[in-house]
Amino acid sequence: MQVALVGLGVMGKNLALNLIEKGMTLVAYDKNPDAGAELLSCAQSLGVEERLHIVSDLGDMVRRLEPPRSVLLLVPAGELVDAVCNELIEAGVSKGDIIVDCGNSNYKDGIARKLKYQNKFEFATMGISGGAEGARHGPAMMASGSEGGWERLVPWFEKVAASYNSESCFARVGQSASGHFVKMVHNGIEYALMQLIAEVYHLLRIGTGRSPKEVAEIFESWSEGELNSYLLSISRHILSLEDSNQTPLVDLIDNKVGAKGTGLWTAQNALELGIAVPSLVAAVQARHLTNTISTLAAKEMTYQAKETQKIDIDLEELKSAFYFASLLCYRQGLALIKGASRSHQWKVDLAKTLQTWRAGCIIRADYLDDIAKGVDFIDTLENEAKALRSITGQAIQTGLAFPVLASTQTYIATLSTPSNGHLVQAQRDYFGEHGIKTHSGETSHLTDLVDLPEKVR
Template identity: 80%
Template sequence: MQVALVGLGVMGKNLALNLIEKGVTLVAYDKNPDAGEDLLRLAKSEGTAERLHIVSDIGDMVRRLQAPRSILLLVPAGELVDRVCTELVDAGVEINDMIIDCGNSNYKDGISRKLKYQNKFEFATMGISGGAEGARHGPAMMASGSEGGWERIEPSFEKIAASFNNESCFARVGHSASGHFVKMVHNGIEYALMQLIAEVYQLLRLGCGKTPKEIAAIFETWSEGDLHSYLLSISSHILRLETKSNEALVDLIDNRVGAKGTGLWTAQNALELGIAVPSLVAAVQARHLTNTKETHAAKEMKYAAKSTNKVKVDLEELKDAFHLASLLAYRQGLALIKGASRSHQWKVDLAKTLQTWRAGCIIRADYLDQIAKNVEFVDTLTTESDALRKVSGLAIASGLAFPVLTASQTYLATLTTPSNGHLVQAQRDYFGEHGIKTHNDGTCHLTDLVEIDAKVR
């Protein structure tokens, strides 16, 4: 098998080493010659350099490949992807060659590029998760498209991807650019889970007065059982880290959180599609709030510091609440994927999507088994639902901020208890004559049912 790879940054370099280790002959290019030299040095140290060819320009890369060609792009999303595609066309790629964008591109760009390059080459998309470690030893790979070129390289990708229960975490999840949409939602869920863990930490640390090491032990106990997940495990490890003077490392880190855009895209697309993902949106807004002190608006309107209250939280109830809130984040993400698939006619396979998340990726967790077997099982978790209500109330009483925890409770309550939407719709009709529906499904206006004083109106 012969593949080319453009972009030898952290992800590209590690994916390249993974490919050649699994027997793929790789032609690699990066505009920075030092990146190629570094990759070659690593390949020599691992004894796999005979399958690696570093080239100095894209033209040489294209000439070395036998047609039909398979070329992976691991370059920053945006304009650079189009620039590389243009260079590939100029270098002589052909209509049966397949170019796969493996970066964190916006799926809308993928749709546009498929049309833009349809008479030049086959353009496909694939989301990759797992960071540098995953790329090197087995990432989650969310591919999409029906291009014939996939058949050439699918067997190799199945080998380099992570595996769970002897099943590869590579899959073509759906049509068009759905692979990038699925990866985008994966990152939205990632935002929510990271924020949720941070909120549980905050409740235990400031609400209950526990030390980082004590919280690390709690997380470790949870992770040894049904709640085992990558994010919970690394959080436990982080909370145990101390400086040489025995200071908790977490206390020395600046509170502002960075973001690269995929979480924001998830929130934006959910709003555009009219699909509620409040836990995911709350996580995005939580990151924005950590940076508000630096904005002009925040400097013009300051708020005085407030005291917080100590609370007593039952650890078993907290565990149940965390479990359910985590599951709801996945469920919201899957609902968004399903809605987008229906809207765009992607035919996304949710079972295949979940399989790609079972290992190698950042949101991997043992309790995904429960969702994989039956998405609707969340409805049966009565004990966990009661715990989420109770813990959310205690958390709010502490005076601290818990955006994802409370958004998860609100999401569940909205779908399982009487809604207040009837009053809001009545308000809309009162001032805007937007119409109302009665219980017998009839459509009318308030004025058809009652007399409204024109002076009040």
């Protein structure tokens, strides 16, 4: 089996090594010749260089591959993907060939490209998670589409992907460009979980006065049980690190947080689809807030420093609240995937989606089995729900910021307690005559129900 790979950056290089180490013959190209030389050197050190062919241009790549060809793209999202596709067309790819975009492209671009190139070649999409380490030793791979070329690639991707209980973390999760949508939501969940962990650290560090090492010890004890996850594990390790002067590493790091766009796309698409994912949106906004001082609106958004309060926290209650909040972050993401699948008729398989997240990816966690049990299981966690309510209230009393913690509590409370939407409906109809729906399901107006005096202006 031969496959071509375009783009030998960090992810491309490591996935290439993974592929050839598993037995695939690879034709690789990058516009930077040094990238190809580095990959060849790595392959030589592993003794697998006979399965690697570095080419100097895409024309040579296409000529070396016997049709039907399989080409993987690991290039930056956006215009570069189209530029490579057009170069491949000029180089001679044909309708029986499959081109798989493995980058972090917007799923809408994937839908457009499938139509754009349908008479030229098969265009498919696949999200890959796990960073450089995952790409090298076993990532999570979220593919999509029913293109004819997949049957050539599936056996190899099942080999190079991570595995969990002897099951591969590669799957074709649904139709069209749903693989990139699933990867986008994966990243949105990742944003929320990272921020949630940071908020728990913040509460323990500032709210209770513990040191980073003491918080690391708490995270370590949690990781030994049902809360074990990749993100909690790396957070524990980070908090245990000190420089040569025994200064905690976290105290040397600037507070501004960057982002590459997938979190923002998650928030935007949730709003467009009308599906509430407040924890995921709050995590995106939390990153934006750390950069407020650098924005044009800095003067309007910078306030005087305020004193905060110390509190005592029950660590078992905090553990329960964190577990429950984590489950709800995942459930919001799955609800968004399900809603998008229904809207776009993608037929996304949520069980397959969760299987791809079991190992190799950034949001892998031992409690994914609990998430798979669904809303009925969530409803049985009464003590955990009470813990989230209690911890959120105590956290806010400190005066510190807890956007994801508070948004998650708001999410579950809105969906499980009486809502206040009836008054908002009435307000909208009062000033805009947008209509109201009564408990009987009928659409009406306030004036149909009561005789209103002259409206307040």
